[in-house]
Amino acid sequence: MPATPLPGTRVPDHRGRTDLDRTGLDLAGNPRVRVLAVELLAAAWHVLRRTTFEYLGADGRWTRQQRETYDRGNGATVLLYDPERATVLLTRQFRFPVYVNGHPDGMLLETAAGLLDDDDPETAIRREAAEETGVEIGELEHVFDVWMSPGSVTERLHFSAAPYTPAQRVAAGGGVADEGEEIDVVELPFDRALAMTTTGEIADAKTILLLQWAALHGPFRTR
Known part of the structure; x- marks a missing residue:
């Protein structure tokens, strides 16, 4: 049986939110950053994500990095x-x-x-x-x-x-x-x-x- 989607991804969480794991995938403003994947870690009242991206350094090399971000709104x-x-x-x-x-x-x-x-x-x-x-x-x-x-x-x-x-x-x-x-x-x-x-x-x-x-x-x- 396929795994049940995490609430807040393909199915709504307790606040009715979906696609919380897609935030940042369409970013294109900085050509030195390529967003590869977004993982939803928690979706209680606010949202915790882990994003994997590639970053082009001053030395011309791409490095893969991860950052966790806490999204509580503005x-x-x-x-x-x-x-x-x-x-x-x-x-x-x-x-x-x-x-x-x-x-x-x-x-x-x-x-x-x-x-x-x-x-x-x-x-x-x-x-x-x-x-x-x-x-x-x-x-x-x-x-x-x-x-x-x-x-x-x-x-x-x-x-x-x-x-x-x-x-x-x-x-x-x-x-x-x-x-x-x-x-x-x-x-x-x-x-x-x-x-x-x-x-x-x-x-x-x-x-x-x-x-x-x-x-x-x-x-x-x-x-």
């Missing part, structure tokens, strides 16, 4: 700032991956963020900001797009910034309980938040990048 994040009171609005939540890798309690201070799912970056970050902080964003500024861990994670993160006022906090925030989220909303003076990036009290990469952008090029660059 995401968006926003720095919420009050220019009049010189404050920023952050979140604090438990992150098991950092807890298991040396963080004292796993509770990270972060800018509001989330996966795009099927939305564009602006729609997604407006949704996430409302869910996590209770803020209805008005004006939104695109800052930059960054690959946060390009050696293994495919995610591209879309960064933005938006002013807020106390009146725009129309709900308590705290995240979506049905998704297991338990998020504290933390308002800090900008200068204190920036200083916390040097003491380790803020250790999240996206948050550090946005705070440094705000100090160098953004709303607090003259401070």
Whole structure:
């Protein structure tokens, strides 16, 4: 009897996805890379693949290589700032991956963020900001797009910034309980938040990048 196809390949996985083992086979943008095979290793909520490819080195030789990539989709994040009171609005939540890798309690201070799912970056970050902080964003500024861990994670993160006022906090925030989220909303003076990036009290990469952008090029660059 033929082997049963792995869920997520020819047959749908628990999220209805198929052909997860074909991602990358049609890449043609870099003539020094020839993708040979894609193996689906895991398809739980996100997707782990092992890709075999040939790479043309500077010495003119093709070498066969393998890379494992973790595909969790793309995401968006926003720095919420009050220019009049010189404050920023952050979140604090438990992150098991950092807890298991040396963080004292796993509770990270972060800018509001989330996966795009099927939305564009602006729609997604407006949704996430409302869910996590209770803020209805008005004006939104695109800052930059960054690959946060390009050696293994495919995610591209879309960064933005938006002013807020106390009146725009129309709900308590705290995240979506049905998704297991338990998020504290933390308002800090900008200068204190920036200083916390040097003491380790803020250790999240996206948050550090946005705070440094705000100090160098953004709303607090003259401070």
